[in-house]
Amino acid sequence: MSPARALPPPDFEPASAHPEFGWLRQAAAASDWASVRGYVDSLPPGTDRSFVSSVIAEVDGVEHALRAWVAAAPGDVLALTLLGAREINIGWGIRTAARASKVSREQFEAFHEHLRRAEQLLIRATAIDPAYDAAWSERLNTARGLQLGQHEARRRYDRLSEHHPSHFTAQARLLQQLCPKWSGSWEAAHGFAQECMLGAPEGAMSAGLVAEAHVEHALDLRDDRERTAYLRQSHVHAELVEAARRSVLHPRFRRPYGWVTVQGSFAVLFSMIGDKAQAAAHFHALNGLASEYPWSYFGEKAETYTRHRAAALSHT
Structure with a gap:
C-alpha cells in the first residue's frame, strides 16, 4: 500500500484545527x-x-x-x-x-x-x-x-x-460580494484580491484571497473541462504560486483562524492544474485537516480531498 493510500480520511471538524471552537x-x-x-x-x-x-x-x-x-x-x-x-x-x-x-x-x-x-x-x-x-x-x-x-x-x-x-x-466576505453571482464582476473580484495581497504584510492570510477568487471563478464555469482550461492558463498558475508564497507558505505565517480553508483552496487549485509538487506542499501542511469550502463545491468532499491528495502525494 502506498503512503498516500495509507493516510486516514480527511478531518472536517473545525475544532481539530482550532480546539477553542x-x-x-x-x-x-x-x-x-x-x-x-x-x-x-x-x-x-x-x-x-x-x-x-x-x-x-x-x-x-x-x-x-x-x-x-x-x-x-x-x-x-x-x-x-x-x-x-x-x-x-x-x-x-x-x-x-x-x-x-x-x-x-x-x-x-x-x-x-x-x-x-x-x-x-x-x-x-x-x-x-x-x-x-x-x-x-x-x-x-x-x-x-x-x-x-x-x-x-x-x-x-x-x-x-x-x-x-x-x-x-471581512476581505473574504467582500470578495463574495464582488463576484458576478452577487452583481459584481470577475475584474472587480480579482482586482480586489490582488489589492489585498499587495497591501498586506507577507505571511498574512490576505494573499489567500487570490486563491479564493480563482476557486469562485472556476466554480462559475460550466464543466470540468472549462474549469481545467481556465486554471491551466499560465497567468493563473503564476498568480497562485505568488499568493501561496506570500501567505500560507511564508516563514512568518502563523495559522490563524481560516487557514485550513485557504490552504485547501491552494491544494485543490494546484491539483486541478496538475502541479502535483505545489499541491503536495499544501496537503503536507494540512496534514489531513479539511474544511467544507472548497472541497464540497467540487464533488463529494471526502472523496474529492482523498483523490487529489493521493495524486499529489504520489509525486513525492
Missing part, C-alpha cells in the same frame, strides 16, 4: 457568556475576532439565550454582535446556498426577515463601538443578503479597515 460551542450552549467575554477580551490586539461570532452562530437554539441577554443589556456590543450573527446564520440556513432562481419566495421572505433583524442589532453595535471588527464583518453579510449594493458593501468594508487593515474575514 469546541470550548466556545460548549460555553454558548450553557449560556456562559462571562467566559465567552473573558475569552474575547483575552485575544491579542489585531486578532480577527469574527471567528467567535461565526462559531457561536452555528450553535442550535442559542438565539433564545442571546435574545434574553440583549434584552437585559441592550448596549452590550458583544451580545448584539453574537445575536446578529446568529440571526444571519438562521436566515442563510433558510435561504440555502442555492442560486436565487432555486430559492422560493417564502424562503426569501424568511431569509430577509432574519437579516433585517440582524442589521438592526449590528447597526447598534457599530454605533456604540465603531471599531468593533466582528460587527462590521457581519454587516458585510447583511449587505450582501439584503442586496444593498456594491458601494454600500465597500463602504462597510472601508469603515472596518480603518481600524483593522488586512482583516481576512
Whole structure:
C-alpha cells in the first residue's frame, strides 16, 4: 500500500484545527457568556475576532439565550454582535446556498426577515463601538443578503479597515460580494484580491484571497473541462504560486483562524492544474485537516480531498 493510500480520511471538524471552537460551542450552549467575554477580551490586539461570532452562530437554539441577554443589556456590543450573527446564520440556513432562481419566495421572505433583524442589532453595535471588527464583518453579510449594493458593501468594508487593515474575514466576505453571482464582476473580484495581497504584510492570510477568487471563478464555469482550461492558463498558475508564497507558505505565517480553508483552496487549485509538487506542499501542511469550502463545491468532499491528495502525494 502506498503512503498516500495509507493516510486516514480527511478531518472536517473545525475544532481539530482550532480546539477553542469546541470550548466556545460548549460555553454558548450553557449560556456562559462571562467566559465567552473573558475569552474575547483575552485575544491579542489585531486578532480577527469574527471567528467567535461565526462559531457561536452555528450553535442550535442559542438565539433564545442571546435574545434574553440583549434584552437585559441592550448596549452590550458583544451580545448584539453574537445575536446578529446568529440571526444571519438562521436566515442563510433558510435561504440555502442555492442560486436565487432555486430559492422560493417564502424562503426569501424568511431569509430577509432574519437579516433585517440582524442589521438592526449590528447597526447598534457599530454605533456604540465603531471599531468593533466582528460587527462590521457581519454587516458585510447583511449587505450582501439584503442586496444593498456594491458601494454600500465597500463602504462597510472601508469603515472596518480603518481600524483593522488586512482583516481576512471581512476581505473574504467582500470578495463574495464582488463576484458576478452577487452583481459584481470577475475584474472587480480579482482586482480586489490582488489589492489585498499587495497591501498586506507577507505571511498574512490576505494573499489567500487570490486563491479564493480563482476557486469562485472556476466554480462559475460550466464543466470540468472549462474549469481545467481556465486554471491551466499560465497567468493563473503564476498568480497562485505568488499568493501561496506570500501567505500560507511564508516563514512568518502563523495559522490563524481560516487557514485550513485557504490552504485547501491552494491544494485543490494546484491539483486541478496538475502541479502535483505545489499541491503536495499544501496537503503536507494540512496534514489531513479539511474544511467544507472548497472541497464540497467540487464533488463529494471526502472523496474529492482523498483523490487529489493521493495524486499529489504520489509525486513525492
